[in-house]
Amino acid sequence: xxxxxxxxxxxxxxxxxQVQVQLSVPQLVEKxxxxxxxxxxxxxAVCVTTGKYTGRSPQDKFIVLEESTKNKIAWGxxxxxxxxxxxxxxxxxxxxxxxxxxxxxxxxxxxGADKKSRLxxxxxxxxxxxxLFAEQLFIRPTxxxxxxxxxxxxxxxxxxxxxxxxxxGTNSETFIIISFEQRIVLIGGTEYAGEMKKSIFSVMNxxxxxxxxxxxxxxxxxxxxxxxxxFFGLSGTGKTTLSADPTRRLIGDDEHGWSSNGVFNxxxxxxxKCINLSREKEPQIFDAIRFGTVLENVILxxxxxxxxxxxGTLTExxxxxxxxxxIDNIVQPSIAGHPNTIVFLTADxxxxxxxxxxxxxEQAMYHFLSGYTSKLAGTExxxxxxxxxxxxxxxxxxxxxxxxxxxxxxxxxxxEHNANVFLVxxxxxxxxxxxxxxxxxxxxxxxxxxxxxGELNHVETVTDNIFGLNIPIHVAGVPDExxxxxxxxxxxxxxxxxxxxxxxxxxxxxxxxxxxxxxxxGKGGPIA
Numbered sequence: 001x002x003x004x005x006x007x008x009x010x011x012x013x014x015x016x017x018q019v020q021v022q023l024s025v026p027q028l029v030e031k032x033x034x035x036x037x038x039x040x041x042x043x044x045a046v047c048v049t050t051g052k053y054t055g056r057s058p059q060d061k062f063i064v065l066e067e068s069t070k071n072k073i074a075w076g077x078x079x080x081x082x083x084x085x086x087x088x089x090x091x092x093x094x095x096x097x098x099x100x101x102x103x104x105x106x107x108x109x110x111x112g113a114d115k116k117s118r119l120x121x122x123x124x125x126x127x128x129x130x131x132l133f134a135e136q137l138f139i140r141p142t143x144x145x146x147x148x149x150x151x152x153x154x155x156x157x158x159x160x161x162x163x164x165x166x167x168x169g170t171n172s173e174t175f176i177i178i179s180f181e182q183r184i185v186l187i188g189g190t191e192y193a194g195e196m197k198k199s200i201f202s203v204m205n206x207x208x209x210x211x212x213x214x215x216x217x218x219x220x221x222x223x224x225x226x227x228x229x230x231f232f233g234l235s236g237t238g239k240t241t242l243s244a245d246p247t248r249r250l251i252g253d254d255e256h257g258w259s260s261n262g263v264f265n266x267x268x269x270x271x272x273k274c275i276n277l278s279r280e281k282e283p284q285i286f287d288a289i290r291f292g293t294v295l296e297n298v299i300l301x302x303x304x305x306x307x308x309x310x311x312g313t314l315t316e317x318x319x320x321x322x323x324x325x326x327i328d329n330i331v332q333p334s335i336a337g338h339p340n341t342i343v344f345l346t347a348d349x350x351x352x353x354x355x356x357x358x359x360x361x362e363q364a365m366y367h368f369l370s371g372y373t374s375k376l377a378g379t380e381x382x383x384x385x386x387x388x389x390x391x392x393x394x395x396x397x398x399x400x401x402x403x404x405x406x407x408x409x410x411x412x413x414x415x416e417h418n419a420n421v422f423l424v425x426x427x428x429x430x431x432x433x434x435x436x437x438x439x440x441x442x443x444x445x446x447x448x449x450x451x452x453x454g455e456l457n458h459v460e461t462v463t464d465n466i467f468g469l470n471i472p473i474h475v476a477g478v479p480d481e482x483x484x485x486x487x488x489x490x491x492x493x494x495x496x497x498x499x500x501x502x503x504x505x506x507x508x509x510x511x512x513x514x515x516x517x518x519x520x521x522g523k524g525g526p527i528a
Contacts, residue, residue, distance in 0.1 A: 007182060010154060013095050013124070018103045022146065025135060025292040028105070031128035038129050042305045044291030045320070047298055048129050050191040054297050054315035056198060057174045057190055058397055062087075064179040072206075074402045086169040087177050091186055093168075097161045098126060105131035108149045110139040111200050112257060113334040114264035117213055121200060122151040126158045133193040133294050136321045138200070139268035153183045153203055159191040178202060178400075193296065193321065197271055198398055201255050204266055206400040214258040214409040217395030219243035220251040220265070222336045228263055229452055230256070232394040233345030234373045238426040240272070241441075242345065242448055244284055249331045252324070258339070258413055265334030269323045274298065275316050277309040288326035295320050338417040341452050343424055344394075349374035351428035351436045352485050352499035355478070356447040357469035358456060359524075361414050364421040365407045366524030368393055369513055370506060374427060388505040404516050422451045423469065430488040432498060439482075446477030466499045468527035503528065 013019075023031065029046055032038045038048035062082035063073055073079050098104050105125045112118030123134040134155075141149055162173035174189035176199055185199040201217075208215040218232040221243050229248070233239035240253060252265030253272070272285045274295070279286040289295065289307075296319040299311035312318065324330050344367050346353060359367065371391040392403040399406060414421060426444050430436035450456050461470040462484065474480055481487045489495035503526035510521055 007184075009092070009095055010184075013099060014106065016099060018101065019106055020103055021106045022108055023105065023131070025132065028128055028132040028135065029292065031105075032132060035128055037127055038294075039300060040305065041295065041300060041307055043289050043293075043307070045289050045293035045295050045307075046129060046132065047295040047300055047307065049297055049314060050193070053174065053190040053192045055192060055317045056194055056397070057172075057176065057192070060171055060174040060189070061176040061397075062178070063400060064177060064181070066179065066181045069180050073400050078397055079400055082169070082177060084179075087179055087182075087186065090163065090168055090170075090175065090177065090188070091156075091182075091184065094156055094158050094161055094186060094188060097158055098124070098156075101126060107131050107134040107138070108146060108151065109134070109141055109268070111153075111204055111266050112264060113139060113266070113268075114257065114259060114261065116261070117208065117211060117257065117259055117264075119204065119207065120149055120152045121155065123155040123196060124157065126160060127191070129294060130157055130159070130191075130193055130196070132292070133321050134196060136292065136294060136323050137197050137267055137269040137271060140323075151183075153185065153200070155185040155187065155196050155199060157187040157196055159188065161188040163189055180206065193294070194271060194319070197267070201266065202398045202400055204255070204257070205398055208257050209401060209405060209409065212260070214406070214413055215266075216256045216258060217254070217393065217398060218256055219253045220256050220263050220336070220339075221245060221248040222251060222331055223248050223452065226337055227341070227452065228336045228339045229341045229343065230263070230339050231343045231345060232368070234371065234389065234391055234394060237345035237347045237373055238441075238444065239345055240282070240285075242343070242444065244282070246329065248452075249329050250324075250327060251331050251334050251336050262335060262337040263339060264336075265324070267324075268334075269321060270327070272320045272322075273318065274309050274320045275312055275318045284327050284329070285320065288322045289320050290322075290326065293320055293322040293326065338413075339419050340454070342414070342419050342421040343448060343451065344368065344421070345424050345426055346373045348372075348425045348427035348502070349433035350388075350498050350502045351430065351432045351489070352495065352502055353423070353425040353427070353467065354464060354469055354471045354485055355425050355429065355439055355443065355483060356451065356456070356475065357423045357464070357471050358461060359421040359423055359469070361411050361421075362520050362523035363423075363469070364414060364524070365411045365517075365520045366510070367423055368410050369403055369407050369517065369520065370509060371396065372506065374433070388502065388509075390509045402516075404513065407517070407520070420451070420454075420457055422456070424448060424451075429482060429485065431490075436488070443478045443482060447475050450475050466496070466503055466526055466528040468525075500528065
């Protein structure tokens with residue numbers, strides 16, 4: 001992707017004497033400790049807290065309404081418009097604010113491992129630990145690449161600069177604003193570092209499709225024979241667990257592009273959840289937390305500085321940011337061929353979706369647009385029974401373009417590369433949440449393994465009479481009766497009632513696409 005002209009005000013800021021450009025990881029760790037921004041842990045990681053905000057602030061995220069983008073963005077509650085005047089006012093205020101600091105930090109790197117389509121970026125930070133985060137999460141340049149690096153997009157993050165909504169035109173003290181014409185992401189009023197990562201992902205979700213590249217919120221790995229698999233799924237569906245396969249090498253765990261050359265990681269690191277983390281459950285993540293890693297909102301033992309990953313006092317959304325190289329079994333560089341297998345993961349708490357089903361192209365597009373999983377009782381205040389949750393394309397908060405644009409690209413890629421798509425339910429069987437049981441991980445692993453090895457491409461299937469899904473009648477290592485949900489429920493009428501209830505929720509959610517995706521709904525949605 002071509003770089004663009006950097007605004008003069010920004011050039012002047014980067015010429016200030018207090019700017020610290022491209023510090024090494026050890027230098028940044030020293031700065032974090034010197035500035036008392038964080039604490040060194042027993043593993044050598046840096047532990048920080050993010051204050052008031054321990055997660056993203058979607059209500060404070062905006063895209064500037066500009067001539068070149070006004071007819072392209074899917075405007076709404078996710079992509080809120082903001083005027084050029086408001087952006088410009090805040091932009092100048094933030095630059096003036098940084099100019100008055102004793103020091104600030106700049107990282108230069110890339111988004112996108114494929115050199116033909118990567119985006120040169122620079123990240124300007126008020127805080128040293130935020131710059132360390134950028135160093136770990138984005139793709140680091142070689143010394144040679146740094147000599148010719150020109151930023152095509154700039155992130156400016158000033159967490160301690162707080163907006164005044166009355167004067168500045170924001171919704172609160174916090175703002176995350178993307179200007180596609182100025183090629184700037186402006187962040188203020190929040191210390192949560194994930195805003196930087198996800199803002200650049202949102203940028204790539206706009207730029208990549210414009211270059212005929214399918215951008216995806218998924219993990220990806222590759223087998224010994226070079227076969228590539230993609231795993232889509234919302235939180236709690238098992239995406240991290242199932243994609244971290246010791247027999248396969250990790251391409252990336254969260255953000256990818258699919259070009260005419262194949263799949264590539266958008267990032268250079270991982271931003272892993274670490275609540276209840278243990279070496280036994282997730283050894284790769286556990287062992288990656290070492291010198292240079294940034295731990296967010298994890299509670300430490302004050303004397304030993306040993307992290308207590310089970311303590312969610314500050315938030316359940318505790319995180320670890322580390323480079324891809326901290327994991328042993330990875331692809332370097334993070335690029336691979338075209339996917340053979342695509343897996344959509346859902347944790348159905350209604351207990352009615354099959355544990356695995358092979359999808360047609362239209363069904364794949366339908367379930368991709370739906371992005372279904374369940375919220376469980378107790379996970380959020382007021383949630384007393386399982387609730388159906390739909391996140392378009394398994395990444396609704398980060399999609400600037402109309403959702404059907406991404407679904408159409410998925411359909412084209414499936415056809416072009418003959419990819420096999422499977423819906424895998426890691427949720428409940430034998431009844432809904434509270435009555436049935438969670439699907440055994442050993443069964444799910446066996447089904448996913450069979451899908452990856454091509455064993456389910458031509459097997460005999462039975463069609464589910466409510467969702468129209470093609471269910472294999474046999475998968476090695478899984479009892480046959482487990483494969484068909486209706487046979488696992490003790491009361492068949494109760495099953496049918498609950499299944500039709502969920503099917504109705506799918507239909508209600510899909511109404512927002514009906515006018516532009518009627519064919520997908522007709523061929524890919526529930527049949528009863």
